[in-house]
Amino acid sequence: MTNDRIDRRFAALKAENRAGFVTYIMAGDPDAATTLSVLKGLPGAGADLIELGFPFSDPMAEGPTIQRAAQRGLRSGMTLQGTLDLVAAFRQGDNDTPIILMGYLNPVLNRGFEAFAAAAATAGVDGLIIVDCPPEEADPLSDALEAEGIALIRLAAPTTDDKRLPMVIRRTSGFVYYVSVAGVTGVKSADPANVALAVTRLRNASGLPVAVGFGIRTPEQAAAVARVADAAVVGSALVDEIEAAAQLNENVTEKVLLKASELAKAVRSARLEMA
């Protein structure tokens, strides 16, 4: 069984000649019920694909914003299985929006690759991004995911040279995720000129759509990336909204969906302004 929600979504985006808007939030931040209500609202707010983080105690590639989100997720009792349960609940009302889980290898390894892949497929997961599983170490995980029709989305970085590129895109499907800055999430800003070059290079090498993330916080930055990439990923800026709203006892879902709408609008209109 091949799951083609990701392929269908990128084909539709291409037909509309616009980039996709990808949102990242952390499961269980600040609690499971809020995450589910945000998830349910995101497609309506303009999210074309959803990345859902599952928390890990030692998120080595994250900046302070996502680190704190992981801590809040863990404190609320979120687990890898709890994250799958959220996806299953979301799928009851939405069978089209692709969901990509994102996190670190140890919780998945702990579950067992085959057992995880089967449970993820049942829940309705379309893809998986594992930050600390480079292609050199990925074959056992790829085997398990491919058997269940789940894409292992590969990360390419500014440091990924031409020699490495073929290995990085080997056995990848769905799309390629370009980490647009050398650094942790949510701190540095991406340079649009460099992003354009990297996207072209990755698209040519892989034949897959290229999503860009790690350095996009504002509608302007999202629009700049949306002009050249197949999708723009925003994480820390949304998670900051969640944190601020939770601290002020405001309606978290409302605040984060409002922020998502602003960013979605910028992404959706980016190429119109160009023309």
Added chain:
Amino acid sequence: MNAIIPNQYAMPDAEGRFGPYGGRFVAETLMPLVHELNAAYEAAKADPTFQAELDGFLTDYVGRPSPMYLAERLTAYYGAADIWFKRDELNHTGAHKINNCMGQILLAMRMGKTRIIAETGAGQHGVATATVCARFGLKCIVYMGATDVERQSPNVFRMKLLGAEVVPVTAGRATLKDAMNEAMRDWVTNVEDTYYLIGTAAGPHPYPVMVRDFQSVIGIEARAQILEMEGRLPDAVVACIGGGSNAIGLFHPFLADEGVRLIGVEAAGHGVSTDKHAASLTGGRPGVLHGNRTYLLQDDDGQIIDAHSISAGLDYPGIGPEHSFLHEIGRAEYVSTTDQEALDAFMLCSQLEGIIPALEPAHALARVGDIARELGKDKIVVMNLCGRGDKDIFTVAEALGRKI
């Protein structure tokens, strides 16, 4: 399990794996750097001028070889096997950590790196890193858990005197694991000019093999010294284990000597049956953290559990991958020592031998008596006294309820 083929020790393989352990589990941004480091290390290892330069600094700056010393009063106290100390606490900076730092700083300079980052727990690796950075004029940033900054204040001051910037890390439980996370985050952000000088035999390949090789000077010297002084190999060699760099440095040159027992001592904190210990092999199971697959303290969801030890240098929820491998094939034995037993051994060594040991080797020392008795008279046990205890006097005073 016990039938060991000698070439089993020709580890790791090209992917940095010791059996199923080790590997390179880091973000893509770091992978090219990890490959570059491996190539640079392989080239340096094969270059006689690099080795000669390193040997020169180890002799004249570090003060190697460190002595091999028969601890007569401790031997008499237990009344069993002869207890020998490999005196790595007499190295410049007071611990074995400088052996590795000297090797890696020469490599960093060969690679043209100008900014050195490191993590530290007890502060010994931080001090050793700050020392070699001062010696060679390189910028030095040391990440240290805020909890450790508190309990190892003499070493924090020492690092600052040496010109290093000490960055307290408040994430997590603010100890060694969190300092290592923060150092990785720095590395991924500063890929051009920065060299990450890891202090233990863990992390992505080639760190476990590189740190082992630089620390193997301990075991190479110990083997030659005991052969010269006693005319035979020891019956057992013993070392404490946090990440396991001093232990692997002592063990590795003895791996092929099947008659020599290799015994690693983990930190049992309040006891391995409690939730406050740092014994990854005794109380953990395999997983992936900090770039390598190895034994880790973790919960049912694969979240890493905070370690606990009175010794900041052992307060780490993982262990170097080669130890996981040696544990699994049964070539090395791993036991543990509680906080209280380590304190008792600390006092015993101070009062019987006139040597104030660091709390880290005090953990090894606490098991040496058992091992000596188990071996019996006319046998030889060698323990690596890998650090001196000056840095620990405040911690010990507090544990004893005394004011300094």
